[in-house]
Amino acid sequence: MYNAGMKIAVIGAGASGLAASLQAAWHGAPVTLFESNAVVGRKLLVTGSGRCNITNDGASAEKYACADRQWMEALLRCFGVQDLLAMLQEIGVLVVKTPDGWYYPLSNSAQTVVDAFQAALLLAGVSLRASSRVASIFSSGRGFRLRYIHENAEAEEDFEKVIVAAGGKAYPALGSRGELFPVLERLGHTLLPKRPALAPLLVDLQDLKALQGVRLDAGVTLWRGKERLASTVGNLIFTQWGLNGPAVMDLSHHVSAHPGQPLTLSLNLLKFFEAEFDDLLSQKRETLLPARVLLGAFLPPKVVSFYLRAARIPEDAPLKQVDQAALARLVRQLKDTRRTVTGVRGFEYCQVSAGGIPVTEVNPLTLESRRLKGLYLVGETLDVVGPCGGYNLQYAFSSGALAGLAAAK
Numbered sequence: 390m391y392n393a394g395m396k397i398a399v400i401g402a403g404a405s406g407l408a409a410s411l412q413a414a415w416h417g418a419p420v421t422l423f424e425s426n427a428v429v430g431r432k433l434l435v436t437g438s439g440r441c442n443i444t445n446d447g448a449s450a451e452k453y454a455c456a457d458r459q460w461m462e463a464l465l466r467c468f469g470v471q472d473l474l475a476m477l478q479e480i481g482v483l484v485v486k487t488p489d490g491w492y493y494p495l496s497n498s499a500q501t502v503v504d505a506f507q508a509a510l511l512l513a514g515v516s517l518r519a520s521s522r523v524a525s526i527f528s529s530g531r532g533f534r535l536r537y538i539h540e541n542a543e544a545e546e547d548f549e550k551v552i553v554a555a556g557g558k559a560y561p562a563l564g565s566r567g568e569l570f571p572v573l574e575r576l577g578h579t580l581l582p583k584r585p586a587l588a589p590l591l592v593d594l595q596d597l598k599a600l601q602g603v604r605l606d607a608g609v610t611l612w613r614g615k616e617r618l619a620s621t622v623g624n625l626i627f628t629q630w631g632l633n634g635p636a637v638m639d640l641s642h643h644v645s646a647h648p649g650q651p652l653t654l655s656l657n658l659l660k661f662f663e664a665e666f667d668d669l670l671s672q673k674r675e676t677l678l679p680a681r682v683l684l685g686a687f688l689p690p691k692v693v694s695f696y697l698r699a700a701r702i703p704e705d706a707p708l709k710q711v712d713q714a715a716l717a718r719l720v721r722q723l724k725d726t727r728r729t730v731t732g733v734r735g736f737e738y739c740q741v742s743a744g745g746i747p748v749t750e751v752n753p754l755t756l757e758s759r760r761l762k763g764l765y766l767v768g769e770t771l772d773v774v775g776p777c778g779g780y781n782l783q784y785a786f787s788s789g790a791l792a793g794l795a796a797a798k
C-alpha cells in the first residue's frame with residue numbers, strides 16, 4: 390500500500406484540470422497539479438482566436454456527440470452554464486454574451502482568464518508542478534503512485550486519488566498528445582481510437598477552388614451515398630485544400646468516423662436568406678435588373694460571378710431576359726452544390742479530438758471511474774465532442790469541477 394494520505398493529484402492544467410484543482414482545494418483537499426508545460430492553460434490562451442469563447446447559452450446534452458445522452462444531461466444538470474459563470478465570477482472573470490448566446494470574457498482576452506485561474510490556484514493553496522510530465526500511474530487498490538519526469542529526472546509520489554485531465558490529441562504542440570491513454574488502458578479502461586474533430590475538411594473542390602479566400606454563412610449537409618449523416622449552419626471559408634470554418638468543423642467528427650467511405654458535402658449558399666431571395670426574385674423577375682445585382686444583394690461578388698458563369702447566365706443579363714431553365718439551374722446550384730469529401734485535416738489542425746475513454750465507464754455525477762475507485766477522468770480524455778461556440782470549454786470545466794468536488798469529499 391502506498392503512503393497516499395488524503396492528497397489528490399490532478400494531471401493536466403488545461404480547462405478541466407484547472408477547474409478540478411480549484412474545486413478540490415476549495416473543498417479542503419490538498420491538491421498537487423502536474424503540468425508538462427512550463428505554464429498553465431496554454432490551450433486556453435488560443436481559444437476563440439485569443440478571446441476565449443468560454444461557454445454558450447445553448448449548452449445542453451443534445452448539442453454534444455456523446456454515446457449516452459442521459460450521461461451528458463446528468464453532468465450538465467450538476468454543473469451547467471450558470472455554475473460555470475458563478476465560478477468564473479468567484480475567481481474574477483466577468484463575461485459578456487453575444488446576441489446569439491456565445492460567452493466571452495468581458496476583457497475579450499483569454500490571457501486574463503488564464504491569469505485569473507493562476508491567481509486562484511495560488512490563493513487556494515494548490516501545489517503546482519509545472520514542467521512535470523506524468524509518465525505512469527500505478528494503483529495498489531488503496532491509492533496511486535505517480536511516476537513523473539521533471540527536468541530530465543524521474544520522480545515518484547503517492548496520492549489517495551488521481552484526476553486525469555490530460556486532454557486528448559488535438560493541437561499536440563500545446564501539450565496534449567494522448568500519452569496517458571495506454572496507461573488508462575492498463576488500469577482497466579477501454580480506449581476508443583482517437584480521431585480529429587472540429588477540424589477543417591479536405592474536399593475535392595474542383596472549379597470551386599476559384600473561390601479560395603471567400604468567407605460566407607451557409608447551410609452544409611454531409612451525405613454518405615443517399616444517407617444524410619448530419620447538417621449544420623454557420624460560417625464557411627473556401628481554402629486551397631477544402632473548407633474551413635464552424636459550419637464544416639462541426640461535421641468533421643462524422644467524417645473522421647467514416648474513413649475511406651464515399652462522403653459528399655452539399656452546400657446551400659442561400660440557407661440564411663431563402664425567403665428574402667425568393668421575394669426579391671419574384672419582385673424583379675420581369676424587370677431589367679441585372680442578374681448580378683440580384684445575387685449581389687446576398688452573396689460576395691466572387692461567388693456571384695462564379696455561379697452566374699456556371700449557370701451560363703451573362704452577369705449583366707436583365708432578369709426578364711434570363712431563360713427560365715437557366716434561372717432554375719442557378720437557384721438549384723446555389724442551394725445544393727455537391728463536392729466529394731476526401732478526409733479531415735490532422736490533429737495539428739483540429740480543436741478537439743473524438744474517441745478516448747467511453748463515458749459509460751465513468752460516473753457522470755462524480756467523473757469517478759467505474760473500473761477503478763479513486764481514479765477520475767475528465768475533459769477531452771473522455772469521448773465527448775461539442776460543436777464550435779464554447780460548448781467544449783463548458784464541458785471541460787463542468788467535468789473538471791464535478792470531479793474536483795467529488796474527489797475532495
Ligand SMILES: Cc1cc2nc3c(=O)[nH]c(=O)nc-3n(C[C@H](O)[C@H](O)[C@H](O)COP(=O)(O)OP(=O)(O)OC[C@H]3O[C@@H](n4cnc5c(N)ncnc54)[C@H](O)[C@@H]3O)c2cc1C
Nearest residue numbers: 401403404405425436437442523556564768769779781782
Ligand atoms: C485553436 C483552438 C481553439 C479553441 N477554441 C475554443 C473555444 O473558443 N471555445 C471552446 O469551447 N473550445 C475551444 N477549443 C477546444 C478547447 O480548448 C478544449 O475542448 C479544451 O481545452 C479541453 O480541455 P482539457 O482540459 O480536456 O484538455 P487540454 O486543454 O488539452 O489540457 C490538457 C493539459 O494536460 C497537459 N498534459 C497532457 N499530458 C500530460 C502529462 N502526461 N503530464 C502532465 N501534463 C499533461 C497538457 O499539457 C495540457 O495543458 C479550442 C481548441 C483549440 C485547439
